Amino acid sequence: xxxxxxxxxxxxxxxxxxxxxxxxxxxxxxxxxxxxxxxxxxxxxxxxxxxxxxxxxxxxxxxxxxxxxxxxxxxxxxxxxxxxxxxxxxxxxxxxxxxxxxxxxxxxxxxxxxxxxxxxxxxxxxxxxxxxxxxxxxxxxxxxxxxxxxxxxxxxxxxxxxxxxxxxxxxxxxxxxxxxxxxxxxxxxxxxxxxxxxxxxxxxxxxxxxxxxxxxxxxxxxxxxxxxxxxxxxxxxxxxxxxxxxxxxxxxxxxxxxxxxxxxxxxxxxxxxxxxxxxxxxxxxxxxxxxxxxxxxxxxxxxxxxxxxxxxxxxxxxxxxxxxxxxxxxxxxxxxxxxxxxxxxxxxxxxxxxxxxxxxxxxxxxxxxxxxxxxxxxxxxxxxxxxxxxxxxxxxxxxxxxxxxxxxxxxxxxxxxxxxxxxxxxxxxxxxxxxxxxxxxxxxxxxxxxxxxxxxxxxxxxxxxxxxxxx
Amino acid sequence: xxxxxxxxxxxxxxxxxxxxxxxxxxxxxxxxxxxxxxxxxxxxxxxxxxxxxxxxxxxxxxxxxxxxxxxxxxxxxxxxxxxxxxxxxxxxxxxxxxxxxxxxxxxxxxxxxxxxxxxxxxxxxxxxxxxxxxxxxxxxxxxxxxxxxxxxxxxxxxxxxxxxxxxxxxxxxxxxxxxxxxxxxxxxxxxxxxxxxxxxxxxxxxxxxxxxxxxxxxxxxxxxxxxxxxxxxxxxxxxxxxxxxxxxxxxxxxxxxxxxxxxxxxxxxxxxxxxxxxxxxxxxxxxxxxxxxxxxxxxxxxxxxxxxxxxxxxxxxxxxxxxxxxxxxxxxxxxxxxxxxxxxxxxxxxxxxxxxxxxxxxxxxxxxxxxxxxxxxxxxxxxxxxxxxxxxxxxxxxxxxxxxxxxxxxxxxxxxxxxxxxxxxxxxxxxxxxxxxxxxxxxxxxxxxxxxxxxxxxxxxxxxxxxxxxx
Numbered sequence: 005x006x007x008x009x010x011x012x013x014x015x016x017x018x019x020x021x022x023x024x025x026x027x028x029x030x031x032x033x034x035x036x037x038x039x040x041x042x043x044x045x046x047x048x049x050x051x052x053x054x055x056x057x058x059x060x061x062x063x064x065x066x067x068x069x070x071x072x073x074x075x076x077x078x079x080x081x082x083x084x085x086x087x088x089x090x091x092x093x094x095x096x097x098x099x100x101x102x103x104x105x106x107x108x109x110x111x112x113x114x115x116x117x118x119x120x121x122x123x124x125x126x127x128x129x130x131x132x133x134x135x136x137x138x139x140x141x142x143x144x145x146x147x148x149x150x151x152x153x154x155x156x157x158x159x160x161x162x163x164x165x166x167x168x169x170x171x172x173x174x175x176x177x178x179x180x181x182x183x184x185x186x187x188x189x190x191x192x193x194x195x196x197x198x199x200x201x202x203x204x205x206x207x208x209x210x211x212x213x214x215x216x217x218x219x220x221x222x223x224x225x226x227x228x229x230x231x232x233x234x235x236x237x238x239x240x241x242x243x244x245x246x247x248x249x250x251x252x253x254x255x256x257x258x259x260x261x262x263x264x265x266x267x268x269x270x271x272x273x274x275x276x277x278x279x280x281x282x283x284x285x286x287x288x289x290x291x292x293x294x295x296x297x298x299x300x301x302x303x304x305x306x307x308x309x310x311x312x313x314x315x316x317x318x319x320x321x322x323x324x325x326x327x328x329x330x331x332x333x334x335x336x337x338x339x340x341x342x343x344x345x346x347x348x349x350x351x352x353x354x355x356x357x358x359x360x361x362x363x364x365x366x367x368x369x370x371x372x373x374x375x376x377x378x379x380x381x382x383x384x385x386x387x388x389x390x391x392x393x394x395x396x397x398x399x400x401x402x403x404x405x406x407x408x409x410x411x412x413x414x415x416x417x418x419x420x421x422x423x424x425x426x427x428x429x430x431x432x433x434x435x436x437x438x439x440x441x442x443x444x445x446x447x448x449x450x451x452x453x454x455x456x457x458x459x460x461x462x463x464x465x466x467x468x469x470x471x472x473x474x475x
Numbered sequence: 476x477x478x479x480x481x482x483x484x485x486x487x488x489x490x491x492x493x494x495x496x497x498x499x500x501x502x503x504x505x506x507x508x509x510x511x512x513x514x515x516x517x518x519x520x521x522x523x524x525x526x527x528x529x530x531x532x533x534x535x536x537x538x539x540x541x542x543x544x545x546x547x548x549x550x551x552x553x554x555x556x557x558x559x560x561x562x563x564x565x566x567x568x569x570x571x572x573x574x575x576x577x578x579x580x581x582x583x584x585x586x587x588x589x590x591x592x593x594x595x596x597x598x599x600x601x602x603x604x605x606x607x608x609x610x611x612x613x614x615x616x617x618x619x620x621x622x623x624x625x626x627x628x629x630x631x632x633x634x635x636x637x638x639x640x641x642x643x644x645x646x647x648x649x650x651x652x653x654x655x656x657x658x659x660x661x662x663x664x665x666x667x668x669x670x671x672x673x674x675x676x677x678x679x680x681x682x683x684x685x686x687x688x689x690x691x692x693x694x695x696x697x698x699x700x701x702x703x704x705x706x707x708x709x710x711x712x713x714x715x716x717x718x719x720x721x722x723x724x725x726x727x728x729x730x731x732x733x734x735x736x737x738x739x740x741x742x743x744x745x746x747x748x749x750x751x752x753x754x755x756x757x758x759x760x761x762x763x764x765x766x767x768x769x770x771x772x773x774x775x776x777x778x779x780x781x782x783x784x785x786x787x788x789x790x791x792x793x794x795x796x797x798x799x800x801x802x803x804x805x806x807x808x809x810x811x812x813x814x815x816x817x818x819x820x821x822x823x824x825x826x827x828x829x830x831x832x833x834x835x836x837x838x839x840x841x842x843x844x845x846x847x848x849x850x851x852x853x854x855x856x857x858x859x860x861x862x863x864x865x866x867x868x869x870x871x872x873x874x875x876x877x878x879x880x881x882x883x884x885x886x887x888x889x890x891x892x893x894x895x896x897x898x899x900x901x902x903x904x905x906x907x908x909x910x911x912x913x914x915x916x917x918x919x920x921x922x923x924x925x926x927x928x929x930x931x932x933x934x935x936x937x938x939x940x941x942x943x944x945x946x
Contacts, residue, residue: 105707105825106856152658161658164635179911185821186855187623187632187892189671190900190907191934192916196667200660217715236576244688244761248719290715350656354576384657385577421658429661436661440650444923445663451922452915463662 073145544616
């Protein structure tokens, strides 16, 4: 047994450490591969103090460490090799306090998102982060990747939901910044550094999160539109006329809708399959009767005025499940196609239609057989594309990515809206960040993790130039 | 003329530099003193390049620099001495682009908040930051202090409204992070470092801000309550029953209300003066008719159910102006009392009543003549207190502050919710931040401004220990 493993065992105990052989029984990722976990050891600390002790030892040894949450990420931020020690927060899964008066919840990082949603719902409150992977993903991972999801249009991304954080730095120092206040300008807002930095600046161990009143009404519909411009018009009207209750507005291009409503998909088409665009929309509100009336009135007047072509509101739990299945059951794409290249881009709404049609055209011009599915959080300026073509090799991936990312530079978009850079999107970051920005990121990394032990090689390259003070 | 002034003149020209003598004709602060500006020179750069050139020269010389916006701050973040060079962003006051489709505005840092509000309102949009000082404060100052204001309850503080920033670092490097996307997880979210750090990490020169639809309805009322618990109940009901239109919820303790509605105040009491608490509430919405109906219905049912004691909705522009005057004309306190010690604390709503009554009692026990006025953004957990007692000397100030701040430690509050630490609140930061947090702030300061030229001595002390990597 290597010296560091022995030292870790002595410090945090056997229950908190799986050897490489033991860890190899576990999956490396829930989504992206069937590989087993390949690492020097997997730590499963029981509390913040154990995380601190472990990081102190790893830092002393210059040992690289990869934080693990629910392993639902899609940018390979969780990737380990035999030289890495993984730290899973899975045992730190306690919901410590739900404060009804101040509407906050205090959690450990390993709490599963859905467990958190359910626990606060039982108290009449809402934690409004909602993702397809909610049954597996952990709140620490959601925070460290600044997850977006299905209700960001109304409630913001994870960054907007975090009030306080506890973080263990590379050297084991515990930064307890467990603020519960909505407003606190007493010095730098340190938590912002760790939100969205994908475990490269510190390991999140606990958090204080903001809650909302649980909704009393929920209205959901699939809507068909005859053009992208109509979808823009309908979005603007829905934001304006639904009195701030609009929570979800997901657009589907025709190919995606058709795939998800045709066998082998288990979901039925709520509307005919020949419209160019569909929108899954949902409102959450506090007044069951008037919210439902307003929702239906809105759909009807948009139908009458020709803004939308058809609408199918969910009138039963079964219909509701069917509508949401169409949006969420994206595993289907991986089941029927190989390879699948997944994208998560940000771009102005005004550029979306042209962007999608021009990259699709490019794919079809370079490969004979192409399956291309586009949908996304339109109201957030965030689209996902699944591109299925060619071989599952590096050359194909590189070219497929280049086609998707290259146009973003000119239109001011981003190569990742919500998934993060991880390993996978990192090579393309220069399309959306300047050399000075990358150098400043490197400066922060060097200041906070000088030995570079935390998730080394993810997010920022070792080769980024340092921000040089010109003196 | 000293060497550095000569060098600056050569680099950025006469129009962009006022000498110490010229600067001495200008005020040092709009609020806190009648002093004239005391500095080595005042730079008035015309553009980002001039800011960059000037900072490069200052950094080479180890010359301290104090960024100036509208000088409306109340924490003395703008304070200069004869050894400092001030940099005013006042000439960089261009609104560069209002994008109607993507609902963003791109501005230079010297734009006056009210000018920005008006410019976007002309296009049917809303920039929802709203402060009493909007006629003088500049957006760069709002961002660097993470201003809160009157509509944060609904739209969030300034941090939530900023999409992109351009910042000049201490050494003159321009970080152009002018993101226009609502979601962008491509690397560290660098803008967060500069929002709320009060000019100690970089000088903000431009920004991209998020806009909302302009409201079509505005309903405003003063409400009287018989206890603080009733004010909590009324807040929760108003959030829930007004369908997300509640935008402002400002509580006044009786002494404040009485002062502001009695001559020499120019404002009339809309409600009798003998209730213990009053709330100024406002909704903004998109449906003039139904919003007004809902607002009045809500007030009526709360009256009937005994949640509130009385209500006076504004039915004319004059009444509207009177209600808002009661909230905003706080200068009156400075006109009739000397000295006035102003506070801006955060604390859980559940602690507010006890906190205010116990500190008031303490003031009255230590001074014979005490005037104590409390009000605040209750929905944000943020109260302001004006304490008028004793002499305008250091000893009095220290004790008055100690009484206000000491209880915050135990209840997890903050010594500043929105005003910032500046010079004035800095000595008390240890009541709400841990030694590890302060050390991490110092580490960031050292990494980004190694010579410490930017607003030296503000926010973080030179004497904070550095975050030490224990290896």
